[in-house]
Amino acid sequence: MLQVEVLRDLAARVLSEERFNHTLKVADWAEELARHHGVDPVKARCAGLVHDLAKEIPLNNQLRFARRWNLLKYPEDEQSPYVLHGSVAAYWLEHYYGLDDVEVLAAVANHTLGRPGMGQLEMLIYSADLTEADRDFPKVDFLRQSLYDNLEKGTLACVEHTLRYLRESKRPIHPLTQLTFEDLQRRQNVGTGSKNA
């Protein structure tokens, strides 16, 4: 069973005050979007509360855990270990804290990079992380509105924004994020092909 209070206390205990505050903002925004889009708001809140649970573990230890738990999937995972904290947190929650909700675990695991075929809860947490109330960048209001209007289109806009940011700041692009972008784009086009036929 999902217990919001238990997960909230866990996050408060494990995280710095600043990151815990970010966590609360993600949980609030994810819950609001979930209610609006007919997604389970308790799951959204729970996933928001614990999504960054492993983020403050030193990177070399995250890498050690990821190796031990067999979470490394791409060479890029080792080159940029900061992408690992989602899957490390999900493993930790499942195996050490008995969290057994597969949707919440997937949303936590995939919040940093996305994955092709994301479900609604995964899209919610990925996008709420980028656009929670304290985030402040020029396009953030546009992204919030797109997420409100259409979760899948809004998430596509969030992934596109992230890819542009990575390109402009000359940072590496993880193959999963590129695949997520292509998948969401394809999903937008499903059913519209007949217009051009």
Ligand SMILES: [Fe+2]
């Ligand atoms: Fe994160």
Ligand SMILES: [Fe+2]
């Ligand atoms: Fe986060």
